[in-house]
Each structure stands twice: as structure tokens, then as C-alpha cells.
Amino acid sequence: MQRHFDDELKELHKDILKMGVFAQESIFKSIEALKNRDRAQAQEVIDADDRIDHLELEIDEKCIDLIARYQPMAGDLRFIATGMKINAELERIADLAVDISERVLEIVDKPLLKPLIDIPKLSSIAQNMVRDSIDAFVNKDVGLARKVVLSDSEADKLRNLVKDELVNDYMKKDPSTVDRAVPLLLIARHLERICDHTTNIAEDVIYMVEAKVVKHHPEQL
């Protein structure tokens, strides 16, 4: 029985890793679509969301089923419960990649306002944070989870840079740029919110491992 349970728990690891890879891919492709003004790629991210939604439900079902059949004790139960929370965060992250892709479609036919530098940088941070937070979960690696939490302020700073530049150097100076600047401003915000979700994941991992309330108290990290 224990062996079966362990096998199924490993399956759950794999599923959540898969969900994490999907989420990373969606972020990557949405920003590639922006860089290359590629309507088809933006649409691909939007279309892939169904698959991710289904995987979310499947994972949830597996978690409930695992708990119902094996009635695991505290540690494993907490791991599965955390898996459900992370699963929901990853689905939200994929939703935000869809939001980005929708913004891309709004501006795909217009010339780029400026060379893209900070937004791709923010996207890389976001993708790394997704990867690291999921690795931290699967390996119960508190150190890596803490690294993710600390990365979030870097993402916030970069988002503010993008916003200030778009507002001060473009929109306020030349109102004809507003239509192209607002979607970029929102894309930066979507990326930053993706980072927030990965921070939630990392905090859940720390809490799971240490079972103490670091969540919402980054000063204790």
C-alpha cells in the first residue's frame, strides 16, 4: 500500500512539473509573439489554455483521490494540499500568459513603440521564478524557495522602470503613442503578477517544509 502511495505521489510530482513547464512555455511564447509581432504565436498561447485548464482539474482530482484512498498522515497530507494550491497558481500564471497574448494581438499590426529590452528581461525573471518555485516544491528545497521570494522585488523594480518610461517618455510627451503604450504597460503588469504567483508558490513551499508562518512575513526570511 505504501509503495503504491509513493508511486502515485511521484506521478503527482510529474504532473505538477508538467503544469510548470506548460506555464513557462506560455510565458515564453507570449513574449516571443510580442517581440516578433507574431499573431499566430499569440493565438497559440490562447488556444493552449484549454489543455492547461484540463490538466489543472485532473491534478485536483488526483489529489482528492489520493487523500480519499490512502488517508495520508500529516506530512504527506500537507504535501498534497500544497500541490493543490500550487496547481491553482500555475493555472493562473497560464491565464496571465493568455492576457499577455491578448495585449499582443491589440498591437501586433502597429509598429513597435521602442526596442524591447526590459519586458523580455522581466519575462526571463518570471520564467526562472516559475521553474525554481516548482523545483523547490518537488525537492522540498527551502533555500531555492527563499531565492524565489527574494527575486520578486527585482521584478517589481523592473516593472516600475517600464511603467515610468512608458508614462513619462512616451504617453505624456506624445499622446499618439497611448494606444501602443497602454498594452505594453499592462504586459509588464501581467508579468509582475506572474512573479507574485510564483512567490505565493515559494511561500507555500517554505510553509510546507517548515510549517511556520513565513508567508506574508518576508522580513523573517
Place this chain on the structure above:
Amino acid sequence: MQRHFDDELKELHKDILKMGVFAQESIFKSIEALKNRDRAQAQEVIDADDRIDHLELEIDEKCIDLIARYQPMAGDLRFIATGMKINAELERIADLAVDISERVLEIVDKPLLKPLIDIPKLSSIAQNMVRDSIDAFVNKDVGLARKVVLSDSEADKLRNLVKDELVNDYMKKDPSTVDRAVPLLLIARHLERICDHTTNIAEDVIYMVEAKVVKHHPEQL
């Protein structure tokens, strides 16, 4: 044992209702702060977030503890698991009220761009959706949950109205309005995202009760 379990389940109802009331209050106060240019009230919402974060953790602990001690069967287990998901959504909703309050602080010293009509309307929709989605959960009321899901498109439309007006009638016509328009645009988006979270709650309730995959398939409603 069953009586104790039922009592504790009722406690869980109460806690989640309380969390829902906190979330509604935060939305209400953040928009009142906007309407009345009230810095203190915006700050109050930001300060209250700690209490909500703690309640989230407390509820999560109670859920895991309930499962570990009583090993409930399928129906109750699904109810508790759904409670954990809703708990997380409510905490995110309160976070978005904090986001709104931060935007309010950015413009609190500047004259209002225009009389506020659609944003308070959007806020009312959001608050009602929060209330209804939690009531739907506690009463396992699928009809009410469906109503919440359908309200979301109304919220989307209103958000688009706000955005179009701010972009076309203000920012593009007069770049000196950008500093005041961007925070309003973001507030409308925060409110719409609150509505998205309540839709998640409502879909979770439908799924819990009917245990079929309506989530992500609103066309089947």
C-alpha cells in the same frame, strides 16, 4: 465523532464567511477612499491585509487538521478541499483591494479626472459577486454560483468602457491627464480581476456540487 466533525465543519463555514466579509469590506473601503480622496481610508485597507493573511493561514490549517483527524469521505473531503481553494481566492481578492488602495494613494492629492460613475458601479458588481459566490459555497447553491459566473461578462464590459473612455477621451486628447488616468485604468483592471476570482470560486462550487467539469467551459452553463 460525527457530531464533532459537523460542528467543526460549521466553524469552517463561519471562517470562510468571515474571510468573504473582510474581502468585501476591503473592496468597498478602497473605492470609498478613491471617491472621497481619503488617504487614511486607503491606508486602512493596506494595513488590514495582515489580518486577512493570518486568517487565510488559520483556515488552511483548520482544513488540513480536519482532514487529518477525521479522514472524511468523498463529499466532505471535496467540500473541505474546495474551502481551501476559495480561501486562497479570497486572500487574492483582498490583495487586489490593497493594489487599488495603492493606486488611490498615487492620485489622492490630485483633482479627480472626471466624476466617478463606472468604477463605483464595477465595484458594486465585484462586491456582490464576492458575497454571492461565498453564499453559493456555504449553501451549496449551484443556481447562485451560475449567476456569479454570468455576471462576469458584465464586469468585463464595464472595464472595457472605463478603459476606452480613459484612453480615447482623456489620455490621447490631453497628455497632461496621463498621470491621473493610468491609476484609474489600473483600478478598473484590479476590480475586473476581483470578479475573475469570484468566478473561480463560483466554478469551484459548481464543480464541487455537480462534480462535473463546468470549469473553463462556461458555454455548458
